Amino acid sequence: MAITSNHPLYNARRRRNAIAKGLALLATLFGLGWLVLILGVLLWEGFGGLSLQVFTEMTPPPGSDGGLLNAIAGSIVLTVLAVVIGTPIGILAGTYLAEYGRHSKLSSVVRFINDILLSAPSIVVGLFIYEIMVAQMGHFSGWAGAVALAVIVIPVVVRTTEDMLRLVPDTMREAAASIGLPRAHMVVRIAYRAARAGMVTGVLLAVARISGETAPLLFTALNNQFWSLNLNAPMPSLPVVIFQFALSPYEEWQKLAWTGALLITVTVLALSIIARSLTAARKSQ
């Protein structure tokens, strides 16, 4: 043998391999390190300010104590409305892509556009809703905020609905057709039922995505210092309050911002873990 196991060339290759493996491990630790750092600081700072007061009192004026009740309520209202507006459109459009127009020209265009919308900058969505709603109505409003969030919900739901419906075996569709079931009934009674867990996952992911969204709310729902469920008036929301409070010079406000940040993160991470376990359960069936 010309090249033995301790030939310089062989050693160099082995060394390079070891270095690359080491770097890969380092890169992974680097990535995980940030997660630990961010969540650690968040828990530390957020738990410090967590008390019953946070859930029972309104956002305070500068320099005094208070809670986040109106912001939490506003966030819930906006999120629910956005899901109520966005989900039906998303599911129907996803159904079209997976069931009716699987190979049609319209579908490939919609699929492409939907993928663009999925990753489009959310601040642009805010500008869009500002132009078509706030500027036309002449004032900021909860409705505008909800519609802006709905625009973010739609592409997420379209994507997961289509993906999940495509996992339903075609033999089930054929079986339904063979007993004379019209297509609409097949979709609702058979395909939706089979893909239900996945579709719920899509909605949960959409909720997770919008509950932390700030940019599209800045100039649609704006903010409000007081208790308000009036959808025609500016409406407070947790992310916008965090934005405003964190950048303020007041210590009480900054503390509330951290607490709000903890609340949002826990909600979002819990939602994505639930969503994940739903699909995992499905896959293992």
Next chain:
Amino acid sequence: MSEVTLNGAGVSGAEATSRAGVLRRLRTTDIVFHGLTRGAAIVVLLLLSGVIISLIHGSIPALGAFGLGFLVTEVWNPVTEQFGALAPIYGTLVTSFIAMAIALPVGIMVAFFLTELCPQVLRRPIGIAIELLAGIPSIIYGIWGLFVFAPFLQRYVQPALIDTFADVPVLNALFAGPPYGIGMLTAGLILAIMVLPFITSISRDVFDAVPPVLKEAAYGVGCTTWEVFGSVILPFTRVGVIGGFMLALGRALGETMAVTFVIGNAHKVSSSIFAPGTTISASIANEFTEAVGELYTSSLVALGLILFVITFIVLAIARYMLLRLEQRVG
């Protein structure tokens, strides 16, 4: 149902009419449902065209007043109503460049670790943990960057870099003081952490799609793990990795809240990456609600239009690349 069909031949007249009615109703619901789904699909198209049209409409006053010079003017003065997009465009490109320069190699190495090196039991948990980074809302990155990361950079990292490169030409302009903490470097680093999971998860998916027989053949002729990765896996999945890169770049370009917290909002083109700057999205987020006057608002909308056009192109390339890989593998 099947019984109905079987007995269908011998039904009385009355039954036949009622059955025809049922069938007609079923057919109507089918048509209505088909129309609804098709309509919803068209709504998706309308959304995108609505975004484009409203942005163009909103930016007409600014573009009319400043013309194409808007793109290359640095002045941003609300008092004299002089606006130019150069500083935000510059800031957007610089921060995204820093982010991608770090996130691309790190992201690919993490994917390499997850697909080729990691023990099987740890693959899922580590993969999920990295993806959680993508799940954290951007405002959390912002508040963390402002209160934790920026002071850390200001105290330890930036002074060290300034001292180290003080006598090196070019680099001393890039790393020029004073260390503010907030600025383009800080924003770029935070963006790097935010887009890392996108690069990792797409790279991991495309690496997993490499046919095992290709890798086995390479191992068979005596390649090391790294050589298999560099000479077989990466070349085979190049299009997909570029697609993932573009997708992450699209995110970095448009990211708003995290950047707004730490960029410093200064409409200035500085050679030092420690200097405060601004990005397109940060300018809009910071100034839009306070903008008075049609020209000011319109200039910000025009910035939004520029951002949308850039990200649209980047994302379209990303989709095209990923589609090409899918077609080759599938």
